[in-house]
Amino acid sequence: MSNRSLSSVVKLSILSVVLAFTSNVYADPVKAAFVYIGPTGDHGWTFAHDQGAKYVKEMMGDDVIITTVESVEENSDSERVITSLARKNDIIFTTSFGYMNPTVKVAARYPNVKFEHATGYMRPTDNISTYSARFYEGRHVIGKIAGRMTKNNVIGYIASFPIPEVIRGINSAYLAAKSVNPDIEMKIVWVYSWYDPGKEADAANALIAQGADILMQHTDSTAPMTVAEEKGVYAFGQASNMREWGKNAQLTGIIDDWGPYYLERVQAVKDGTWTSTDVFHGVDSGMVKFAPMNKSMPKDIRNEASRAIIDLSMGKIHPFTGPINKQDGSPWLAEGETPPNYPDLLTMDFYVEGIEAKYPN
């Protein structure tokens, strides 16, 4: 490189530094990166986040450059992936709980990069935000449908890991089903994985063999839906519309709609208005949506479900409204009481009364 071009490079970089200090507004495209736990083709959790990323691209066009990395294990490798991304991006979304401590560590080393961690709770530096959705509101709706639609009065639940988010879903679905069908029983199988089509299918088959005629899943693949379709039982889509895999089986599905949130956050980086926040949105803000309801469902059940969705979106009902006891019979919520986010919802580690399965530990 000649001296002249070298000096122009130096000038240019000085200029850009000055620019960066005088205004926070990005003239260049914002570089946003997404770290995924599963493959984008899981048609579940990761698929939904990837749809969000695509939505940002669609809305912002050339103003954003998006990088995605899929199937990043929740181990020390994730810290390297996040670091690699932090070297080249302005904002990074780490979309699974297990990325929490790696995200925190990398954020401390890259103070100029913004980090958004899904479903976590740690924000030690002011360049980290956390966000999550109230999926348990969705579970409330499908719980009601399941309680009405089951003939055997047995709901099968395919659960991933016993973390508060999953426990909330189980409790919410159970309470809603019980409210419309007092004879309901819930069988729960833990597969200890977020994405493992083989294990999820095994779990679905086992639950059906135990008499379940409605399946719910808190795992990310379409395998349970496929099994439900084959065996002629009902199921609910998880994180995205899984109708393709269960034309007859899918009654509705809980859809995670991250797009608007992602757009807002990336735009905030571009505008220089990004600040560290903690978001826990539900049906009311549209972060939790529903797949179209199956036409085969009786009209009154469909209406009841739609009613629940409307009530949730208007804040009229709360899936956890007392009186509710814990599994061991000890009181949790008094008559008419609803739980605070912290600690009740965010650290939930108990089943509610009526669930017979043993709490896993």
Add this chain to the structure above:
Amino acid sequence: MIKLIPRVENSTVMVLLSPLLALTLTALSAYLIFVFVLVDIPVSSVFFTLFVEPLIDSYYFSELLVKAAPLMIIGLGLSIGFRAGIWNIGAEGQYVMGGIAGSAVGLYFYNVEALWLLPLMTIAGILGGMFYAGIAAFLRIKYQVNEILVTLMLTYVAVLFLSAMLQGPLRNPSGFNFPESRIFHDSAMLPIIWEGTRLHIGLIVAIILSFVAWFGIKKHMFGMQIKISGSAPRAAKFAGFDDNKTVWYSLLISGGLAGLAGLFEAAGPAGQLTPGLPQFYGFTAIIVAFLARLHPVGVLFSALLIALSYVGGENVQIEYNLPSSITQIFQGMLLFYFLACDILIKYKVVSFKTKN
């Protein structure tokens, strides 16, 4: 029909060249795949990101060494056992148990800052791995149960045991009930040997151990014993070697080293015990051991090569949005070509007509 016939003499040159040959063939195949798969991206830049960048960028180089260290330590232990014909397939389980045992010590003394803590955790880690591999040794000697099955099955048990521990006694009491331990404090963490990176003392330990093992195998009677037990079991018997001893030593050494690697992972890059501790190092180390032809020092190099495929594969995914399976394809091809080359060095292919 094709038949493999042992060669009378193995060419020394080819024995030395075969790793290079395998590497070249892998690169060529990768090149062909890329030419067909990539549309807008020049193959050369993908190759650069995959094979060169991790070696010249200081951050990626440090991460390559971080990734290689556990593979070196586990691969070293496996190479010793495999020499003796003891097939410890479940190093992953011993790695997890070592990680749990060592971390449990660290978590028990979570509010004690002392110099003795890390050594104590290390010993617990090694013992955890030894104990776990010891089960397989015991069952094989006492009841003639195949160690391949036992070690492999026990891996699943270990992973579930880890889940149970993180749901119960080792869970962070102020961690919102998520299955993770507390974060280790400084005196429970491995010293960093390259400032500003995650590279820890495990690399040095791996290098020292591999040379110790090399000299041990060369000079010590035990080295002779495992070699003969592996290649000529009957001869070993006639020579009066104690078969049981070979089984015990092989499994305890490989288990102990796997346990050490597990603790190093928890007290190193992870910094806490999480469900993400098992990350296939125990299985990948089998490839590492065979790529090194079970040579204790060769393990250092094959571990680096496999680590390169991890770090490079990850970067290719980030830079060019290629699928993450690139890494596995690359590792699979490497092992395939390597074994194929070795077979063709030891055997020659003869074609002959069948009688019908």
